[in-house]
Amino acid sequence: MPLFGRKRVKDQPVEEPEPFRLPEPPAPGPGGMRSVVDHRDYLLSCIEPLPPFGQQILDAVGLTLCEDVVSAISLPRFDNSSMDGYAVRAQDIHLASVASPTSLPVVGEVPAGAPAPHSLSPGTAMKIMTGAMLPEGADTVVPYEATDRGEQDVRIVEALDPGSNVRRVGEDINEGEVVLRAGDRLASRSIGLLAGIGIDKVMVRPRPRVVVISTGDELTEPGFVLQGDQKIYDSNSYMLAAAAKAAGAQVFRVGLVPDDPERLKQVINDQLVRADLILTTGGVSQGDYDIVKQVLPELGATDFTTVAMQPGKPQGFGLIGDDQTPIIMMPGNPVSAFVSFEAFVRPVLRKLAGVDSYLRRPVIATAARGISSIPDKLQFARGVVAEGDNGELIADLASGHGSHLLGGLAGANALLLLGEDTEFVAAGDQVEAWLLLEDG
Numbered sequence: 098m099p100l101f102g103r104k105r106v107k108d109q110p111v112e113e114p115e116p117f118r119l120p121e122p123p124a125p126g127p128g129g130m131r132s133v134v135d136h137r138d139y140l141l142s143c144i145e146p147l148p149p150f151g152q153q154i155l156d157a158v159g160l161t162l163c164e165d166v167v168s169a170i171s172l173p174r175f176d177n178s179s180m181d182g183y184a185v186r187a188q189d190i191h192l193a194s195v196a197s198p199t200s201l202p203v204v205g206e207v208p209a210g211a212p213a214p215h216s217l218s219p220g221t222a223m224k225i226m227t228g229a230m231l232p233e234g235a236d237t238v239v240p241y242e243a244t245d246r247g248e249q250d251v252r253i254v255e256a257l258d259p260g261s262n263v264r265r266v267g268e269d270i271n272e273g274e275v276v277l278r279a280g281d282r283l284a285s286r287s288i289g290l291l292a293g294i295g296i297d298k299v300m301v302r303p304r305p306r307v308v309v310i311s312t313g314d315e316l317t318e319p320g321f322v323l324q325g326d327q328k329i330y331d332s333n334s335y336m337l338a339a340a341a342k343a344a345g346a347q348v349f350r351v352g353l354v355p356d357d358p359e360r361l362k363q364v365i366n367d368q369l370v371r372a373d374l375i376l377t378t379g380g381v382s383q384g385d386y387d388i389v390k391q392v393l394p395e396l397g398a399t400d401f402t403t404v405a406m407q408p409g410k411p412q413g414f415g416l417i418g419d420d421q422t423p424i425i426m427m428p429g430n431p432v433s434a435f436v437s438f439e440a441f442v443r444p445v446l447r448k449l450a451g452v453d454s455y456l457r458r459p460v461i462a463t464a465a466r467g468i469s470s471i472p473d474k475l476q477f478a479r480g481v482v483a484e485g486d487n488g489e490l491i492a493d494l495a496s497g498h499g500s501h502l503l504g505g506l507a508g509a510n511a512l513l514l515l516g517e518d519t520e521f522v523a524a525g526d527q528v529e530a531w532l533l534l535e536d537g
């Protein structure tokens with residue numbers, strides 16, 4: 098008989114974990130394509146702002162605050178002088194003039210950062226430097242220029258109102274006041290304020306780490322000789338890396354990957370470790386070598402669709418790898434890639450970074466000439482918006498509509514948005530425009 102009896106346990110069926118799925122995508126519109134707004138909202142609904150972390154203020158410039166900042170001190174911290182001169186009581190000099198100066202004995206001196214030797218008695222003056230604390234009993238500062246700069250006695254040639262040249266405690270910031278709010282983007286001026294109230298670290302959202310990959314056998318790295326008449330330079334990974342950087346991201350430009358599924362899988366898997374967002378261009382349309390569309394479903398949950406826009410129609414999105422890292426897969430035509438960045442990537446980057454408003458604020462401009470558009474698609478025409486003679490905004494085309502026109506894109510300073518119902522905008526009509534300001 099065995100010493101230890103063991104109950105026989107039936108083999109339990111191993112439960113396969115449910116594969117991760119994306120939320121249900123929005124239904125396509127009447128033309129079988131998804132609207133730009135629906136697609137953007139869908140991407141935004143699939144990502145969350147990055148978790149906050151503590152950062153030294155100098156490294157926090159351009160980042161978004163995740164907490165309200167309350168000042169523990171007032172600014173100015175104490176009543177102090179705004180001029181080098183003499184602290185006095187206004188009533189003691191109310192008769193002073195050039196013709197009849199008032200003479201007061203000088204009873205001490207207050208430099209900035211040190212206390213006054215004693216309080217100011219009526220009928221006396223005390224030397225005071227800019228930023229020094231006003232001595233008790235004084236209410237006014239007479240600048241040197243209105244005196245003879247006397248050491249024992251000073252002759253004052255101007256009567257001043259009480260409070261002249263005095264900076265009052267709390268007139269800038271009050272102790273307990275909220276000086277910056279969660280969601281604020283920290284500019285250099287805000288960093289100055291934080292330092293001024295004694296704060297050296299803040300909770301912010303990090304810069305999103307963005308990996309940029311371009312795909313295509315035809316691509317060559319700029320700076321190298323094109324090996325064959327069919328080759329072209331990779332413009333997209335540089336353009337997107339630059340755009341992401343200008344939008345506040347920390348960018349890792351991986352560059353070009355050939356149309357080799359295994360190689361692409363390997364590159365993307367290797368990059369997941371340092372990415373909050375992956376961007377790819379090329380390989381999302383109908384071509385026989387459009388490998389992005391082919392390979393990505395193996396790495397996670399993906400959504401390939403067509404969006405009712407020109408350029409930028411074929412779009413891919415996914416949450417891939419163990420951490421469900423977002424990936425936005427854009428078309429390869431350079432202008433299509435840029436417009437996709439503006440329409441989808443920039444808002445996503447802003448959400449990741451915790452910036453309150455995700456979208457560019459459109460401006461309204463007057464068309465300088467007739468512009469044709471493609472019906473049923475939102476047309477992102479490359480435009481030049483400039484001020485007219487009366488200060489109004491005038492919009493002109495920077496190039497034709499072709500999604501390969503990189504030169505025309507570089508010459509534009511705006512995207513002109515011609516709606517799905519618009520076939521033609523006549524000269525003098527109003528058009529909506531996104532000014533392509535690189536505001537970080």
Ligand SMILES: Nc1nc2c(c(=O)[nH]1)N[C@H]1C(S)=C(S)[C@@H](COP(=O)(O)OP(=O)(O)OC[C@H]3O[C@@H](n4cnc5c(N)ncnc54)[C@H](O)[C@@H]3O)O[C@H]1N2
Pocket residue numbers: 311312313315316329330331332333334378379380381382383384387408409410411427428429430431433500
């Ligand atoms: N039969 C169809 N063909 C295409 C359709 C379609 O609906 N049916 N859509 C067209 C549209 S619209 C676009 S946009 C493109 C998108 O194609 P892919 O995303 O698959 O991109 P590729 O074919 O790889 O390249 C397109 C074009 O862009 C050039 N390219 C690609 N990468 C770069 C880069 N990094 N730098 C510079 N130029 C790049 C590439 O050489 C091609 O000329 O599909 C249409 N076709």
Ligand code: MOO
Pocket residue numbers: 406407408409410411428430433500
């Ligand atoms: O829609 Mo594609 O992006 O025009 O050229």
